[in-house]
Amino acid sequence: MTERHARRPELGHAAQLRRVMARYQSLVSEQAGDWEAFIAALQRPLPACIWAHPQRTDVAELQALIIAEEGGELPGLARDPWSPLALRLPVDFKAGQRWWYCAGLAHAQEAASQVPVWLLDVHPGQRVLDLCAAPGGKTAQIALALGNRGTLLANDFARERIAALQGNLDRLGIVNVSTTWGDGGNYPAAAGAFDRILVDAPCSSEGTLRRHRSLAARLDPDTLATNARLHGRQLALLRKAVQLCRAGGRILYSTCTFAPEENECIVAQVLEEQAGRLRLLPARLPGLAGRPGLTAWGGRTLDASLANCLRLWPHHTDTGGFFVAVMEKTPDAPQLEPGDTAVLDAGVDDECWLPALAEHYGWPETIWSGLRVQRQTRRGLHLLAADHEPPAQPSAQGRGLFFHRTNIRPPKLTTAGALLFGAQATRQVMELSQEQRDAYLRRASVTPRPQQWADCRPGQVIVRYRGHPLGVALLTRSRTLESLFPSRWSGCAGRS
The missing domain is CATH 3.10.450.720 (Nuclear Transport Factor 2; Chain: A,)
Incomplete structure (x- = not known):
């Protein structure tokens, strides 16, 4: 901490917010009272939000289940108009402490954080990369948008965060993901090209002020515009995504910050570098009260197409702050040659465990349809989508779902395996x-x-x-x- 910051007098929370957000006053003041509404929104706790697991329940059933479990209607329980899966919950609602969360019927994820995957427009059969994946909410959204089949790579820079990511994927029964560890800005070209790439970039996190109240005292508005290390990392991630995206494919760049230096300015620089080989698509969702991206900042005029970006301001959407840009690589843009595919053959004796498991629980033989078994550790067997084809490079931290522990007597179906197949058990x-x-x-x-x-x-x-x-x-x-x-x-x- 600098001497200047050490001498700053203690401020109340509202005063701290006005100080660190002052640079955005002209951006939020579209109408009289908007600035005060913005500051007031940042002082309100963020509503809890979940999405229903589309292969295990639907939002109407989940809503009815929650009402029944809580003994009646909950103030603040409501559907989000822009999402067919999302439910808003009261501010202090602890979804992670409910049985239905343990059972993987839902996942807790802030409403604004759910937006990028909807705009990524993922479809089954596509090859997808999540460059900054942990803790895994967006990864799980993508995996299920793919029908829990095919190939999704989930990468993160922090190895310790991959364990949390894998835990979420296991609870939700995800079998079409390989996790990798490394700097997304240096992701190897040997991985080949992807149809969709998500870059939820590390940022200054101003948009999380409603969740992290103490952040206001730590933010320094004087450094937001000049954080070369952070901006360099964001540029590297987006440039890498452009390289790895196939011609005609889609890239989504998002942050949870308001800073134009980390949002429109990053996108504008990459657009300029690509000289017409990358174009911005409109980032809009019906029912979501977002605002367009900026076309000017800090005395600089930006490309007019940046208005296609999406900004979520808390006083308009009752969410955290968020920025989203959706880019499409033109069909004539250069792209990578296909990379080598990892070998995922099962061991000689690994599939022999399956008939006994099916007999024990009364599962139909078709339960293994579309799946494959692989032994990744001595502990037991993982289950993967049969059409999951991860690249040989980078090497994976893990693949699929650990579902059967074989290094103990008697062998044991894992909890994740039980959540995945338990509804079909007849014995x-x-x-x-x-x-x-x-x-x-x-x-x-x-x-x-x-x-x-x-x-x-x-x-x-x-x-x-x-x-x-x-x-x-x-x-x-x-x-x-x-x-x-x-x-x-x-x-x-x-x-x-």
């Missing part, structure tokens, strides 16, 4: 009461009623609540049900 499956559900999620033992275990033999069983799988438990010979819910997930059940 060794037990429906729990609400009280039993909460005990199971707390990793406590349960004493089921005779009618609950009548069709189960001692051993591993899949437990469900209201037909939705929660995980795996061990039914003992004394008919006690021992929870095998993973300890690292037990925070899901904190409210219970």
Whole structure:
């Protein structure tokens, strides 16, 4: 901290916001009162937001489930008009502590953060790269937009964040993702070309002020325009995306900051460098009250097409701040040659585990359709989409979903595997009461009623609540049900 900053007197939160946001006053003041509305919005806590897992439920069922679980209507519970999957929730609502979150029926993700993937316009059969993927909300959105099939690469610069990313993908049953670790700005061209690329770039994070109140005291508006290291990284990421995008493909660049130096100015520079081989598409969603991108800033006139960008201001959308630019590479632009594909053959004995698993839980033989098995570690087997074709380079940190642990006796279906396939089980499956559900999620033992275990033999069983799988438990010979819910997930059940 500089001496000048150390001597700055303590300010109230509103005064701090006015100080660090002052450079944007002319941008938000379209009408009388807009500036004060903007400052007031930044002082309000951010509503919670979730999206429904489209392969496990729909938004109407999820909304009804939440109302039933909470004992009636919740103030603030509402659908977002621009998203068919999103639900707004009260500010203090802890979605991660509800059973349906543990069961992977939904994912918590700030409303503004959900916008980029909708504008990326992903379709099954496309090859997609998420260059800055952790903690994985957008990655999961993309994976499901692909139908949980095909090829999605999720990269992040921070190795420790990849574990959190993988945890989210496992809970949601994602099998079409390979994760990679490294600087996205140096992503190897050997990976080949992609149809869609998301660059949710690291930024100064001003748009998160509603979630991170203390950020206002740390922001320095004097350095936003001159942060060469940050701007250089953003440029490198977007340039790399242009290189890796196939001709005719789409790139989405987004940040959670208001700073034009990190938004329109970055896009403008890359557009100029591409000399017509890259064009901006309109970034608009019906029902979303966004504003156009800037075409002038700091005395500089920018390309008029930058108005096609999207800005989300908190006082207009009741979200965090966000910026989105959607770019299309022209059909005549140069593109990379196809790269080598990684070898994903199963081991000689790996597929032999599948018939026994299917027999144990009464799954149909077709349950493995469209999937393949691969042993990536000694611990057990991963499940991947059969048409998942990641490149040989860069090497993957992980692929698909860890679903069957084979290095223990007896072998065990993982919780992620149970969430993925448990709804189709016809044997060794037990429906729990609400009280039993909460005990199971707390990793406590349960004493089921005779009618609950009548069709189960001692051993591993899949437990469900209201037909939705929660995980795996061990039914003992004394008919006690021992929870095998993973300890690292037990925070899901904190409210219970």
